[in-house]
Amino acid sequence: MISTMDLHKVSAYPIDIATALRERWISRDHPLDALPDHNVVVTLLDTMYQASLLREEKSAVQCRIVFVSQDVFQREAADGSSPLHVLRFDEPAPYTAHNLRKLAAAAGYYRALLAVYRDPSGQLSVWGMIVTGTEWVNHLEGGRLPAAPLPDKLVIQALSPGHIVATCGYTRILESNTGQLLKDGFDPFLSKWLPQRFVAIRESLLDEMGDHAAQGTGCQVCDDFVKDLAQRLVRRVLRLVRMRGHGGMLVYLPENACDQGIPDEWFRFRVRFQPDDSTFRFRRLMLKLMKRAAEIGRVRGLAVVTLNDYLQMLDADLASIDEALIEFSHLLADLMNVDGSLVLDRSFRLIGFGGEILGNSHVSSIHRALDLEAAKTISERADSSGTRHRSAYRLVNGINDAIAVVVSQDGDVRFVACLNQKLTYWPYLP
Numbered sequence: 001m002i003s004t005m006d007l008h009k010v011s012a013y014p015i016d017i018a019t020a021l022r023e024r025w026i027s028r029d030h031p032l033d034a035l036p037d038h039n040v041v042v043t044l045l046d047t048m049y050q051a052s053l054l055r056e057e058k059s060a061v062q063c064r065i066v067f068v069s070q071d072v073f074q075r076e077a078a079d080g081s082s083p084l085h086v087l088r089f090d091e092p093a094p095y096t097a098h099n100l101r102k103l104a105a106a107a108g109y110y111r112a113l114l115a116v117y118r119d120p121s122g123q124l125s126v127w128g129m130i131v132t133g134t135e136w137v138n139h140l141e142g143g144r145l146p147a148a149p150l151p152d153k154l155v156i157q158a159l160s161p162g163h164i165v166a167t168c169g170y171t172r173i174l175e176s177n178t179g180q181l182l183k184d185g186f187d188p189f190l191s192k193w194l195p196q197r198f199v200a201i202r203e204s205l206l207d208e209m210g211d212h213a214a215q216g217t218g219c220q221v222c223d224d225f226v227k228d229l230a231q232r233l234v235r236r237v238l239r240l241v242r243m244r245g246h247g248g249m250l251v252y253l254p255e256n257a258c259d260q261g262i263p264d265e266w267f268r269f270r271v272r273f274q275p276d277d278s279t280f281r282f283r284r285l286m287l288k289l290m291k292r293a294a295e296i297g298r299v300r301g302l303a304v305v306t307l308n309d310y311l312q313m314l315d316a317d318l319a320s321i322d323e324a325l326i327e328f329s330h331l332l333a334d335l336m337n338v339d340g341s342l343v344l345d346r347s348f349r350l351i352g353f354g355g356e357i358l359g360n361s362h363v364s365s366i367h368r369a370l371d372l373e374a375a376k377t378i379s380e381r382a383d384s385s386g387t388r389h390r391s392a393y394r395l396v397n398g399i400n401d402a403i404a405v406v407v408s409q410d411g412d413v414r415f416v417a418c419l420n421q422k423l424t425y426w427p428y429l430p
Helices: 014-027 038-052 070-079 096-105 136-142 197-219 224-244 261-267 277-299 306-311 314-334 387-398
Strands: 063-067 085-093 112-117 123-130 155-160 163-168 169-175 180-182 249-255 341-343 348-359 365-369 376-382 403-407 413-419 420-427
Touching: 014 038, 014 163, 014 169, 014 180, 038 063, 038 096, 038 123, 063 096, 063 306, 070 123, 085 096, 085 197, 085 306, 096 112, 123 155, 169 403, 197 224, 197 277, 224 249, 224 277, 224 306, 224 403, 249 314, 261 348, 277 306, 277 314, 306 314, 314 341, 314 420, 387 403, 387 413, 387 420
Parallel strands: 063 112, 249 341, 365 420
Antiparallel strands: 063 155, 085 123, 112 123, 155 163, 163 169, 169 180, 249 403, 341 348, 365 376, 403 413, 413 420
8 A cells, every 4th residue: 555645746747748648659650740749739738738627608628629731631621522520610710728618619529629730820720620420439438430530630638627638530649637647547447356346247148148159150259248348338328427417326236136135225215126127138138239249250250259340240130239238328327317326236237226325334544546456555535535435435345345436527437346355446537
């Protein structure tokens, strides 16, 4: 464990971020001619950072910019041939934080980018909007490639006050959050411990798929298939809840929680679901998807279907199941919108929502993970967190096998679990 006194990190300034960005850009073999001069990158980053600290009406500024010249889209602008909708301004707007604040209201973060270039006088200006649609978000969550790909140009995103992300097209390079440079992100989904908590449901589905293969498909899905698809769904849920700005909590209980009476002991629900087959919606959809993917894989001569194989399959039945899974993720996000917690078991079985966490046990401290496996942690006072977080800490401290995912109104996300005999939380910074 590392104490708070040991952690004196120096904030990263735009000049430091620009230097790190260039190093990582080159190391990943992105086109060097797509990255502007160092001083230009510094200005792009600094202005986006300043814009992220502003508010338009009551909302924090969220926007995306891409550094690209109009020439790249000349043909598309002339004949409309691009899947991207490129709109050029009659008069470019100076690239300033206040102009970004005004334009961000029109160029919605999830649907459009503001196009920035360096004019002949050397000044940075916003020359137009590039409407991408929202498919790119599903791609980041593990979905199919968007129909409207971005060129390999520098993109900078302002997600929340002080939180900016730099990408090449849709490929993440690095980010800075409240002055801390995050080169590799911090994504609990990439840990080893989190998938291990759900191994039983994966094995159950794969066993049933094994029976299906024995009946004649001759093709199986790989072991990670269920994990990857489940993670796509939860990522989508978290994105939806963050977008709504209400916050919420998602709780996973052990598979046998209902048999042991855990929900009744620990929650007062606004709504408790009847424990019938309808609560197994995720399992039913997953089995249908896995079986159909295996059938297509057999036709293609595949012994094993991976997620990448699946993402390249164009099939009406798969598209229908995909849509049903997206709708299921929207349902979960809607249920999280009710004050209290949405409670599932690890098979994603629906138990209830609007759950008030009971119990009066006191948690005085919580460990923040400094790496994905929580080999290094820092101890923090539990009462420095909000009410929703403290409820999650109390629940997981009482049910060590439970996992809580807490979304704050400001979009901050934390995974809470017991690992290495310590009550720990992981920030979610994918």
